[in-house]
Amino acid sequence: MSADEKGDAATSTPLTKADVEAIVKQVIKDNPEFVMRTLEDYEVKEQATRISKASQNITKLQDKIEHDPRSPSVGNPKGDVTITEFFDYHCGYCKSFFPEIPKLLSQDKNVRIDFKEFPILRDDSANASRAALAVYNIDPSKYFDYHILLMRSTGDFTDEVLTAKAKQLGIDEDVFTKAFHDPALGKDLENNKELASSLAITGTPALLIGNEFMPGAISFDTLKSKVADARDNQKQRSALDKDKKDD
Helix, strand or coil: HHHHHHHHHHHHHCHHHHHHHHCCCCCCHHHHHHHHHHHHHHHHHHHHHHHHHHHHCCCCCHHHHHCCCCCCECCCCCEEEEEEEECCCCHHHHHHHHHHHHHHHHHCCEEEEEEEEEECCCHHHHHHHHHHHHHHHHHHHHHHHHHHHHHHHCCCHHHHHHHHHHHCCCCCCCHHHHHHHHHHHHHHHHHHHHHHHCCCCCCCCEEEEEEEEEEEEHHHHHHHHHCCCCCCCCHHHHHHHHHHHHH
């Protein structure tokens, strides 16, 4: 090392945290398009990873997903295609997607919709989910009507609001209050969160259509197409199983 190089090394100082932050900010300022592309590529890869993990685990967790007696469902109990939705009553995308469910049910009499209460957005999201499950435990036939009331609601889900909506369906206030405070509901919500974690579900809405994972809200045409795909896959699996038995 030359004398000049020794001098430079002796007088140089390590970068501080502030120096590094300033450099990063300058890079972002000078290269905004590159930074955005990098972030978009990362998000695409992350979503692909989540979809792959979910798809791999759907078959393994089929019973927990589709055959939990404490999970509300509507449609044909013996339908050949089950759609499972993880949702939050404060989720704007869930609310925008919601009308597609009754529309599908009116057109396809051989599907079943399974609802997984997944309150993750706000503190009172859990209140809404507990209230909906309470209604289900009181009278399963009134769950979907209550679900509709909550999906169409805006504002906070206070005890007063949730009780008033239950009374709209003819549910006694005292009966509702007792059911709402059932400790078992907390376990139900925790089980849903554990199931969502196993499926790499981190946001709402999240749809499982047959063995396919669909993150985010989708159009009605896409929903119908995915149901048709699931139905075709089911027929193919049934045919293969029949062939194996015949052999």
